[in-house]
Amino acid sequence: MRQLQNVTGISIGAFMACAFLLAVLALVGVLAAEKVPALGEFIDDLRCAADVPSPQSRCVAETIAAIKREQQEIEAERDRLAAQAEKNARRQAELEALNGKVENYSQFQTEALRFGRVTTGTRFASILQPEVWSNAWCYLDRTVSGGLSRKLELGNQNAGQQVVWASITAKHLADADISQTQLEEAKAACRFPEGV
Numbered sequence: 001m002r003q004l005q006n007v008t009g010i011s012i013g014a015f016m017a018c019a020f021l022l023a024v025l026a027l028v029g030v031l032a033a034e035k036v037p038a039l040g041e042f043i044d045d046l047r048c049a050a051d052v053p054s055p056q057s058r059c060v061a062e063t064i065a066a067i068k069r070e071q072q073e074i075e076a077e078r079d080r081l082a083a084q085a086e087k088n089a090r091r092q093a094e095l096e097a098l099n100g101k102v103e104n105y106s107q108f109q110t111e112a113l114r115f116g117r118v119t120t121g122t123r124f125a126s127i128l129q130p131e132v133w134s135n136a137w138c139y140l141d142r143t144v145s146g147g148l149s150r151k152l153e154l155g156n157q158n159a160g161q162q163v164v165w166a167s168i169t170a171k172h173l174a175d176a177d178i179s180q181t182q183l184e185e186a187k188a189a190c191r192f193p194e195g196v
Contacts (some may be wrong), residue, residue: 116142138190
């Protein structure tokens with residue numbers, strides 16, 4: 001038991017001596033750092049590495065500079081988003097004013113083929129709700145011999161329903177001067193809002 005007390009006493013004494021020595025070295029280092037700049041930088045680096053920097057150390061200045069840069073970037077992003085929000089609000093007000101004036105809002109998609117042009121039209125509920133559509137149609141425009149223009153209705157679709165393809169007879173094909181294969185190619189070029 002006595003031996004354990006001796007070992008414990010020696011250990012505590014050694015620890016206290018080391019702590020005292022480190023404190024004295026730190027004090028000497030701080031005092032000498034004022035006279036020897038390189039030593040001061042070394043001590044600052046040690047304190048930064050130990051995560052207990054002095055307020056005037058380089059690592060604190062670098063951290064503050066990084067925080068200020070980040071703050072400036074965040075403020076710039078905030079200003080950009082505020083400007084975009086303002087622009088969006090103005091655009092929404094313009095669309096709302098325009099919506100009352102527009103009675104028939106439709107969009108068209110056109111695809112050029114070797115033998116003509118296929119156009120799909122889609123009518124929407126309003127310019128403010130371009131995702132809500134009521135009906136769509138598709139037709140083929142082509143110029144036949146003699147420079148005459150022919151328009152061949154290909155199909156229609158109402159919202160929530162399947163495409164209703166036009167009943168095209170051999171006479172219609174002859175009048176438009178196209179083959180059954182070309183007719184199928186034209187139908188494939190239609191761009192109805194919902195699947196065929």
